[in-house]
Amino acid sequence: MRRSRSAEAVKMVGAWPDHLLTMAEWSALREDGDLFCELVDGVPVVAPQPPRHQLAVWRLAAQLEPSLPAPLAALARIELVVEAEFPATVRIPDVLVVGGAAGAAHASRVQPSEVLAAIEILSPGSRRVDRIMKPAEYAAVGIEHYWLLDPEGTVRLTAYRLSHGRYEPVGEYRDRVTLDLAGHALPLDLNALTALRSPG
Incomplete structure (x- = not known):
């Protein structure tokens, strides 16, 4: 043992x-x-952090936050306890929309019951994890909404909703969109997530 x-x-x-x-x-x-690490079945795993990906993460949280009424909050890079029992699993989604005490306090670690939506942004080192492993884990703990952004080329967002224990796609979006999350309208400019500023 x-x-x-x-x-x-x-x-x-x-x-x-x-x-x-x-x-x-x-x-x-x-x-x-x-190090930026997650814990998967008791094993620390270093997560890739390319600059373009980091830029999109913080801009996405900044776009979401003003449209969310208190105590909802869009939090970037906080820990989500997927499994607390040994061997534990702790993910760090790119952005979480959380409610209740976690949203009011801008918590650094949350439970699945506090999460309205988990959002992941694809990067070269995370595609399999973000498309297969994380959705399966988030669905298993009952997170109702999962959004997946692909920042390569024209930014695309695919929205999923939990149905009978698994995520079903409910829409794919580009450019400027307004998404509904638990009755709240969330306007997003997807192209702005990765757009570079002019040097002069």
Whole structure:
């Protein structure tokens, strides 16, 4: 039987965990960690962060936030606890729309019950994860809406909604759109998510 090491051992400088992590160990590791990591079945996984992707993440959250009434909030790069039991899984979606106390407090870690929509933006190193693994995980924990953005070329957003335990596509969008989320109209300029500013 595998023994879980202490949180102190996990936090050692320069040490990468050599065992499946518990939630307590993951929390301890994250206190000192500078890497952008997710936890998948107890295993830390470094997530790719290309510059164009990062730009789209923060611009998307900024576009969503003004249209959301309190206590809803659009939060970028916060932890979503998919599975708290050992071996734990903690994802970091690009953007989450959250409600309740999590939205009011701009929490840094949320539970699936607090999430209205999970939004992922494709990057070269995340396509399989964002198209297959994460939707399956988010659907399994009951997150009603999943949006997937492809920023290559003309930015495209595909919206999915949970139906009978799996996500079904409800629309594909380009350019300027207004999406409905739980009765709230959310205008988006998709092209602006990755548009470069003029140097002069």
